[in-house]
Amino acid sequence: MPLRETEAIVLRTYRLGEADKIASLFTRQLGRLRAVAAGALRSKVRFGSTLEPLSYIHLWLYERENRDLLRMNSAELLESFFEMQKDYRVQVAAQYVSEVTERFLPEREVNERAFRLVLAVLRALKRSREINRPLLFCNYWLLRLGGFLPDLEHCAACGRALGENPGFYGPGSEGLLCADCRTATASLTLSAKTAATVHAACQSSLDRWLAAEKAPPGCREARRFFEELIATHVDKKLVTRGLLADEV
Numbered sequence: 176m177p178l179r180e181t182e183a184i185v186l187r188t189y190r191l192g193e194a195d196k197i198a199s200l201f202t203r204q205l206g207r208l209r210a211v212a213a214g215a216l217r218s219k220v221r222f223g224s225t226l227e228p229l230s231y232i233h234l235w236l237y238e239r240e241n242r243d244l245l246r247m248n249s250a251e252l253l254e255s256f257f258e259m260q261k262d263y264r265v266q267v268a269a270q271y272v273s274e275v276t277e278r279f280l281p282e283r284e285v286n287e288r289a290f291r292l293v294l295a296v297l298r299a300l301k302r303s304r305e306i307n308r309p310l311l312f313c314n315y316w317l318l319r320l321g322g323f324l325p326d327l328e329h330c331a332a333c334g335r336a337l338g339e340n341p342g343f344y345g346p347g348s349e350g351l352l353c354a355d356c357r358t359a360t361a362s363l364t365l366s367a368k369t370a371a372t373v374h375a376a377c378q379s380s381l382d383r384w385l386a387a388e389k390a391p392p393g394c395r396e397a398r399r400f401f402e403e404l405i406a407t408h409v410d411k412k413l414v415t416r417g418l419l420a421d422e423v
């Protein structure tokens with residue numbers, strides 16, 4: 176059983192029998208995977224706070240031949256994102272990041288840029304306690320890195336330039352539609368100005384965007400649109416999306 180070493184973000188954990196936990200992890204060196212933390216329910220000593228949701232950890236794990244699940248050997252906490260989750264809005268946003276990472280990124284595919292993105296988004300949530308810009312940035316870049324970011328300036332159906340006109344979208348949308356192409360379900364709009372602002376802001380770092388005094392108008396509206404695009408590309412309903420809509 177080879178011992179592997181990697182950095183990871185704990186996406187979530189769940190029980191396995193009476194004594195063990197399974198951790199869903201996004202690792203820097205091995206991609207997204209699941210690993211057993213043997214005895215984690217019985218004793219807190221071995222894994223300590225490393226298994227709290229969204230902990231950024233350094234870990235050592237055993238890869239087992241012909242088994243999906245790896246086995247956690249030991250872990251060290253690098254950075255905790257636990258405190259910030261006492262603020263319910265931030266907690267919901269953090270859970271959204273974890274759920275989207277788990278659903279959107281394929282298993283065992285190394286993705287250094289996505290790893291750095293998720294870490295940057297968590298740090299921005301922790302520092303700013305703002306929801307809209309960090310989540311927008313997260314959605315924008317996950318879509319872009321996955322090759323799913325649509326052209327925000329043209330209609331996804333006829334290809335005509337949207338210009339100053341708003342784009343329409345609805346459940347299952349993969350892009351924006353012009354007024355002529357909009358379908359009955361495409362009842363939501365994204366203004367051309369907001370689309371352009373978000374696109375421009377996301378070319379720079381999230382830190383720089385947050386350093387600008389406050390979120391530009393339309394951030395929430397844009398966040399909803401990008402959430403819809405993400406939802407189109409995952410196979411299960413995103414549970415945290417409903418919580419976000421209620422709270423944030």
Ligand SMILES: [Zn+2]
Pocket residue numbers: 330331332333334335352353354355356357
């Ligand atoms: Zn059109």
